[in-house]
Amino acid sequence: MNTRTRRIAFQGELGANSHIACRDVYPDYEPLPFRTFEECFGALGDGTADLAMIPVENSTAGRVADIHYLLPESQVHIIGEYFLPIRHQLLGLPGTRLEAIKTARSHPQALDQCRNALRELGISAEVALDTAGSARELSESRDETVASIATTLAAEVYGLEILRADIEDEAHNTTRFIILSPENLRAAPGIGPIVTTFVFGVRNIPAALYKALGGFATNGVNMTKLESYMVNGQFTATRFLADIDGHPDEPHVARAFEELSFFAEVRMLGVYRASPFREQQRLQVQR
Numbered sequence: 001m002n003t004r005t006r007r008i009a010f011q012g013e014l015g016a017n018s019h020i021a022c023r024d025v026y027p028d029y030e031p032l033p034f035r036t037f038e039e040c041f042g043a044l045g046d047g048t049a050d051l052a053m054i055p056v057e058n059s060t061a062g063r064v065a066d067i068h069y070l071l072p073e074s075q076v077h078i079i080g081e082y083f084l085p086i087r088h089q090l091l092g093l094p095g096t097r098l099e100a101i102k103t104a105r106s107h108p109q110a111l112d113q114c115r116n117a118l119r120e121l122g123i124s125a126e127v128a129l130d131t132a133g134s135a136r137e138l139s140e141s142r143d144e145t146v147a148s149i150a151t152t153l154a155a156e157v158y159g160l161e162i163l164r165a166d167i168e169d170e171a172h173n174t175t176r177f178i179i180l181s182p183e184n185l186r187a188a189p190g191i192g193p194i195v196t197t198f199v200f201g202v203r204n205i206p207a208a209l210y211k212a213l214g215g216f217a218t219n220g221v222n223m224t225k226l227e228s229y230m231v232n233g234q235f236t237a238t239r240f241l242a243d244i245d246g247h248p249d250e251p252h253v254a255r256a257f258e259e260l261s262f263f264a265e266v267r268m269l270g271v272y273r274a275s276p277f278r279e280q281q282r283l284q285v286q287r
Helices: 015-026 037-045 067-073 108-113 117-120 131-141 152-158 207-217 251-263 276-286
Strands: 007-013 030-034 051-058 077-085 089-092 102-107 124-127 145-151 159-164 174-181 196-202 225-232 234-245 263-274
Touching: 007 015, 007 037, 015 030, 015 051, 015 077, 015 131, 015 174, 030 037, 037 051, 037 174, 051 067, 067 225, 067 234, 067 263, 089 131, 089 152, 102 108, 102 131, 108 117, 108 124, 117 124, 131 145, 131 152, 145 152, 152 159, 152 276, 196 207, 196 251, 207 225, 207 251, 251 263
Parallel strands: 007 030, 007 051, 077 263, 102 124, 102 145
Antiparallel strands: 051 174, 077 174, 089 145, 089 159, 196 234, 196 263, 225 234
């Protein structure tokens, strides 16, 4: 009998926001940190990890690079999503005064999300590979003129002090994560709000995209995201990543995909429950 603790992979180091997302959603899983997203995907492929928690977009800084290229080429499936409010802490060595800080190091996304705060404090930004990694490096360097932008968890893990709390520029700062599995665990229709994620490419001819998407409009399917990106460095080869509300087994959604297939090659990436966060946002907008 296999009694191995199930494992969830994430990019970064212990204490990263991705680590927090893993702990929030799968507290009984062992978190496995990896240096790159490619290594996370590889861990799913070779069985080292059972799941992966991957950030795809942030409400302040936009989409996370590389994921759009890795997803379509991998053999993994999206089985869920999680929205994590991001709270950035300015961390320093114990006993450090805020006035002594000259440079803050962190992941480019975190630096971008704290741009105004750093400007007001007169602190220059310096790119690091990861938020928690910058915290670990600071704890090892003993440089009192350098700070890290990372999480409260990173401060605990690496023995740092919070010099200024919650320095993100936008209160709505939230990152959307997708949960990946090597198994195609599709959500069943009728269990509640469903998100379907897919990629498709269209021929480089006039009105190809218009015709490809027409079926979603005529069948009343709400498309919540449509993003394009270049394929193999070719300006004329474009692939699209899309999210829609609804399940492919629902008649109106099935008709929309049938029309899409006339004009494009389609690959389903995941059919999963919508996060309650989506409905909370809709209600806030309506107020």
